[in-house]
Amino acid sequence: MRIRIIITGGTFDKDYDALRGELTFKESHLPHILKKVRCTVPIELEFNQLIDSLDMRKVNRKRILGSCINAGEERIIITHGTDTMIATARLLGKAQLEKTIILTGAMVPYSVSGSDAVFNLGCSVIAVQLLPAGVYIAMNGRIFPWDDVVKNIEKGLFEYRSA
Amino acid sequence: MRIRIIITGGTFDKDYDALRGELTFKESHLPHILKKVRCTVPIELEFNQLIDSLDMRKVNRKRILGSCINAGEERIIITHGTDTMIATARLLGKAQLEKTIILTGAMVPYSVSGSDAVFNLGCSVIAVQLLPAGVYIAMNGRIFPWDDVVKNIEKGLFEYRSA
Amino acid sequence: MRIRIIITGGTFDKDYDALRGELTFKESHLPHILKKVRCTVPIELEFNQLIDSLDMRKVNRKRILGSCINAGEERIIITHGTDTMIATARLLGKAQLEKTIILTGAMVPYSVSGSDAVFNLGCSVIAVQLLPAGVYIAMNGRIFPWDDVVKNIEKGLFEYRSA
């Protein structure tokens, strides 16, 4: 059971640029993290894009959808910025692929003290193995179906829309 | 769906004692970690014991079994040293409780650079919500049934016994 | 020999704001750091201001000068943003106080992986004890007199102007 992880950037992978004094993208931390956490599940990493999800346009989301369609794997994790994660989940959900797709991300970058990135990745690695085909968001230790989730901007948390 | 986390120590929670120059136990990192990773699932923490699993005697394992039996929650995570995690899982598995029980731990302490602790906790938090009643080990990004797992001592990894 | 540390913010003390997705100021890390590094030199912490040094106006620098003049201690460390650290050092240097004053900061925040903050603090704690009265910058493992230093913006390093 091979898992594909499609990397798109987001807060998860942001790094501090010491010269510009701001958070930006250098390269993904996923290869380093997967080794560190001793994950032995076969994983195929796909470096799809490295952008802030606020900068995601239709073309960016379609590139993600295309990768999901073309993937040989039936189990896919997508690392994604949290600001528009739900929009991408909706596009993927409506495509009704016969695959299990988990979107995840982080509220604090992996490179910053106090990050939730590695926890969210752990949640996603198990969710993608156990859940039936469908599109889900894994954040805050919970699994949200793509059509039953909202981001609470004030609290920085994902919640069930139906709750 | 409230989750109980039964803390028993193990490498997961070991801390460096600067005066003695060795790894020992001070207090559990679980309260801090759960807050940091923004987990919103209701969780009841139980401070059961803080010991190295090589020091676990029958009485220690029975205290864990007792906690599982008496817990009001039907979903339980146990943090445990990896050396005898399988022995405790076997005791719990044979008790055939109608609860979902996940044992997890770490090969590198949370307090040490390069730890797998937070990833394993993420794996467990999702596994305990998605799996049916039974006893499982969550390590290396995988879920092992209690009666189909061995620890590969040379590699420091858990593997399926049937593999 | 008591040391006063005047905290003014800068990259040294920046924290990630998960809700706004940017680096900002919460509170200084100095109290935590000094305890962690087991520093036993008597230190008086002064929370002067918490700002980005690009936002420093004349009034902000004068507040620092005032603190230096009024301080009971003859040995003073100032944590400061690197962008205008030299401007503040010049103001203090021209005041010709009979005190040893070290300005330091960081190119990467203490809260971010790969920070130089704690190293620079260590440099400053020794420099302030060993140097005669005067105003100096401690960065990159070097001591620069206030009137012989430039910041190399391209490299993110401090250099001797006379070099």
Add this chain to the structure above:
Amino acid sequence: MRIRIIITGGTFDKDYDALRGELTFKESHLPHILKKVRCTVPIELEFNQLIDSLDMRKVNRKRILGSCINAGEERIIITHGTDTMIATARLLGKAQLEKTIILTGAMVPYSVSGSDAVFNLGCSVIAVQLLPAGVYIAMNGRIFPWDDVVKNIEKGLFEYRSA
């Protein structure tokens, strides 16, 4: 002004061995640390030995003395375990070399959360540049002459013997 750093191990450089479940030595963190902290002082690293200072015999200390004598640099930092750091300092002090020699170490390994290693290195890098010829210990933000220092075992701190 080139500095030689003679690496001898000690708590500073200890790493966690996940298979044996204990702290041991892999390789020195100094090359990584010096790059991270943006130190621009020319530094020559010498990998002298990697041992616990409790295991240091006369032959080990003589190897350090030999390196100090043979070094082309007049400014030398020695990373060393704290348990017998004073014994090595005494051997070097009595040799009365015309060089500035700073011994330093850590109470908590660099690889462990809450380490004092990088702070102590910062202290040493400045001390070695500013102090006259002699042998000193840099710990706890202080500089101790080799013949006026004791280690307070109960507190895990270095103190002046004359105090």
